[in-house]
Amino acid sequence: MGVTWHTTSMGKISLNNNPVLNKWRRLSYLQSLFGVESVLAPVLTIFYLSYAGYTFAQYSTMLALCFLFLWLIEIPAGALADKIGRKTALVVGNVVYILAMLSVLLWKNEIPIVVVALLFSVGTAVTGSSFQSMMFDVYASREAEDKFHEAMARSTSISLFAAAVAAILGGVLAEIDLALPMVVDIILLSLATIIITLYVEEPKPTNLHHEGAPDRRSYLNIMKSGFLNAFSSWYMINFILCAAVIFATLRVAFNFYQPLLLAAQVPYYQVGGIFSALFLLSAASAYVFSHIKKRLLTTGLPELIFFSLFLAASLLILDDKNVFSIVAAICFHQMVRGMYPSLTSYIYNINIENGRADRTTTLATASFFRASITGVATYLSGLFSESLGSNTIFSILSIASALSLISLLAFRYASKEIMG
Numbered sequence: 015m016g017v018t019w020h021t022t023s024m025g026k027i028s029l030n031n032n033p034v035l036n037k038w039r040r041l042s043y044l045q046s047l048f049g050v051e052s053v054l055a056p057v058l059t060i061f062y063l064s065y066a067g068y069t070f071a072q073y074s075t076m077l078a079l080c081f082l083f084l085w086l087i088e089i090p091a092g093a094l095a096d097k098i099g100r101k102t103a104l105v106v107g108n109v110v111y112i113l114a115m116l117s118v119l120l121w122k123n124e125i126p127i128v129v130v131a132l133l134f135s136v137g138t139a140v141t142g143s144s145f146q147s148m149m150f151d152v153y154a155s156r157e158a159e160d161k162f163h164e165a166m167a168r169s170t171s172i173s174l175f176a177a178a179v180a181a182i183l184g185g186v187l188a189e190i191d192l193a194l195p196m197v198v199d200i201i202l203l204s205l206a207t208i209i210i211t212l213y214v215e216e217p218k219p220t221n222l223h224h225e226g227a228p229d230r231r232s233y234l235n236i237m238k239s240g241f242l243n244a245f246s247s248w249y250m251i252n253f254i255l256c257a258a259v260i261f262a263t264l265r266v267a268f269n270f271y272q273p274l275l276l277a278a279q280v281p282y283y284q285v286g287g288i289f290s291a292l293f294l295l296s297a298a299s300a301y302v303f304s305h306i307k308k309r310l311l312t313t314g315l316p317e318l319i320f321f322s323l324f325l326a327a328s329l330l331i332l333d334d335k336n337v338f339s340i341v342a343a344i345c346f347h348q349m350v351r352g353m354y355p356s357l358t359s360y361i362y363n364i365n366i367e368n369g370r371a372d373r374t375t376t377l378a379t380a381s382f383f384r385a386s387i388t389g390v391a392t393y394l395s396g397l398f399s400e401s402l403g404s405n406t407i408f409s410i411l412s413i414a415s416a417l418s419l420i421s422l423l424a425f426r427y428a429s430k431e432i433m434g
Contacts, residue, residue: 050111050203056180081388104210145210151369167306174297236372239372260350262391275337296352299352320353395407
């Protein structure tokens, strides 16, 4: 791409002001800034119930179907991205997701929920980890893996900061018309898709067996190879499962934020402001985490921090009469939410051989388990929420993640297999 490399006296390539890496970093920031449905998020449930005319049972069924479809198509979609090209998959996935949003906006509950759920799932799965996969290949080819973590952490920070602004904007727009937040989200995702189409240049992975040759394997072989590569070590198996539990905890617990705050008699008008502050806290956590040294990323320190935050949250949330305890517990979850994505992305990618043509399929395999565990957790939390209460469910979820982190740390040091 016309890049001029400079070598230091130590013989290492200097990455300062590298135009290619700077370009991809800016693209990742734009991806984060134009987050999917960020403006609609603070009024998401209200939109489906009041504007689209869904019953709560229908809305819950649609969410459950989304997880089911993701479970079925996550890995095939990852292999498809590796086969047809990750940029193509990213664009196609965004277009399908836009069609899903338009179908709800224009035809409301007249579209069968199974069709809506399928469109959302296909859009999510086909897009999948395509951008992340391409970006890591670019960074790895320049021996800049630590810079990849820094860029991903800052992208997470930008995404959460944008979500904080969007939470306020979404509330204001919803007061005018409940359709407006969805309209703005459609426009933002369309702009992101246009930018990807015009400016993303897909890096070409090398063949597994012949360095520099293009990959000519069949679709099924790519899917099989990527799936098996996700289980290349016992450490990775354990990490994939633990990361899935953490994701499920953060995602399902988020559903209980509003009920917990309202049960603590927080006024409606304050909920939007609290959500905005929570996103800002996550953004700050992600930004601080972007400065962590590369050597500390694989020492177990981040996992120990996550464990402490989840354990504290599991205890604080039980005091359902104290609004400060509830807010503190939610804040601890939001801090993990800011740091977790970049760490898992980094560890997944550094444990996939550079130049593999099935990188997206391998990442999709991790997403497959994430969708599976999240789907089960969503169903069970809904099933037992009335009998156990929101506080107890939130505490159970936090304890599950704390135990999974202890399992990960114990396994790592017992096997002496510290990756990275």
